[in-house]
Amino acid sequence: MFHLGIATTRAATCVTSDTMVERDMNYTGDIIKERATLILRIAPTFLRFGSFEIFKPRDAISGRCGPSMGQKDILTQLLNYTIHSCYPQIWQSHVEDKTEMYLAFFSEVVKQTAQLVAAWQCIGWCHGVLNTDNMSIIGVTIDYGPYGFIDQYEPGFVCNSSDDRGRYAFDCQPDICKWNCHKLAEALEPVLQMSRMEDVLQSFDQHYEEFYHNKMMKKVSFIRV
Template identity: 35%
Template sequence: MVTDLSSFRIDNRYVKLPKHFFSHVQPTPLKAPKMVCFNDELAREMGIDPGEKEDWTRVGAGQELLEGMEPIAMKYTGHQFGMYNPDLGDGRGLLLWESYGPDGRHWDWHLKGAGMTPYSRFGDGRAVLRSTLREYLCSEAMHHLGIPTTRALFMITAKDPVMRESIETAAALMRVAQTHIRFGHFEYAAYHQGPEAVKTLLDHTIEMHFPELLEVPESERYVRWLEDVVSRTARLIAQWQGVGFCHGVMNSDNMSIIGDTFDYGPYAFLDDFDAGYICNHTDQGGRYAYNQQPQIGFTNCQLLAQSLTNIMDEDDLRRALRRYETVYNSSFQQVMMKKLGLEQQGEEDMSLIMDLFSMLHENHIDYTLFFRGLSTRHTRGNAPVRDLFVDRSVADRWLERYEERLASENRDPAERDAAMCATNPKYILRNYLAQEAIQDAQQGIYQTAHKLLDVLKRPYDEQPDNEHYAALPPDWGKHMQISCSS
């Protein structure tokens, strides 16, 4: 039994919305649960004593609810691979409660793998070890890269068998975030409940997660909100592109209203650079390929705007949507200039950047190793970059242009290297590293995952004892495609 909950308060606000936004559901207990990973650092932020981590095992298994928990499955809809699906909702997860930590931050507690809900459709409401560990690893990796994301407080495994392509181990994840409201919540309200429901949800969202807008006159409040959501989305995807992250399934029901990276499924970080890389095995048409993510981000913002047409002026909607291209382009350029160590904008910068992407693509160069090598030129020279190329003259031609561009600035080279190393990670969650952790975990060996998490906590640091985590992946570990099955 969890004993000390004195450091945070409970205030379940979402359940005060009209009842059609959710269903009350009790979790279906798992058998013989075991705590696999517990996020001590995050627990402290949330006001939880990490020393009591084992006490949370029964909660994670759905065997115990604490006083104040009101488990609900959220109802939403959304566009999946471009087609509207009215039957979506929390099909295997429950929002257990909402808490406030010592710093005043609001946290949703969402238990993934809690059993069937009215929105499970043909699913069993369970999660498996494979996908649960992948989400735990990646959400923490993204957080430590400085990219907005949901996070994982803990995960458990259990004895229950779960049938996917084969029999797999059951697991559950306690995902936490400032909110679990998605673009799809607004689509559901607009297309199934009407304008009043949209307005109710919008007012709730602003009050909870955009309180600064309560000071804005009502006539401007909604458009300012949409501009903010559009801008957050554009900045997020610019950050994804900068670090080489592929989400894999950018359906509108997987888009957070506050601009968090949300719903980790068939994701991947780029290895050998391929602009059209598809990480999702089921994405046969490449709708969510790496180079399509910026456009899909805008498409999802359009879908959100369409759900607001009955409560907002169309000119205001268009005005807000225009923010996307402006914010994305400026954010992407800022991201890339930091990666290249440039402080002042130059007329030819975008040409230098786009030619760089073409070079990486045509020569299949490891994305992360290239930028990390570029970040240590003051001490190590060009060798770490040149050695990535079969034809080193290709690298030399671009490096010569880059050197000329650097000469137009007065920045100290050592200072530039330090700034670039703080921007270009050495350690990312390569798919093969996640796969090795999963394979060991399926044998009951969790140390591999724990060690990997420790490395990913310091992605920008030199870690001499962990160099092998930064090496080129083996051939079997490149260009892996992951199934949506979880």
């Protein structure tokens, strides 16, 4: 992915042990044994959308909530740390106004996420498990699991054999990433008005379309690289 120009974590080491593990690759009961292997991946940060969901308030329908629900002080600490560490330019530009800082941060995350999924679509790559815990807060590809490339154009391609409903199918990836951005907005609602974040969410499609079309135009040499 790195050499395809896609923002991604990098593989640092690969360690194989003598411990045997059982694999059922296609969930058919045909179990094979393989040596256990660990890949150490590195990135500027492994903070993800899901990191902020531990503060989510109780859902009116499901009754579920984050384990640190209501702890706004910890949410604020996490936000400040994330922005200071990962988005120093935003921190420096808005250090006197935290509300505008958080909004600028959310805007940048939405933009980078839209551009990341557009880059995936341009190379025919399917992640496989795009839940909020697999979405990087800095817009890089993380958590390589049942991913796959499409061999020929197949919009409904599903690379995860456990995804029976095709929730994370190739052509669903942009909408799922946008949905995940909305889930991040819900997690940030204790410090930002949802109405302001909804305006930002509306920009997702534009960021996606602009990046996707520009990338595809370069592929067919309509734009000089």
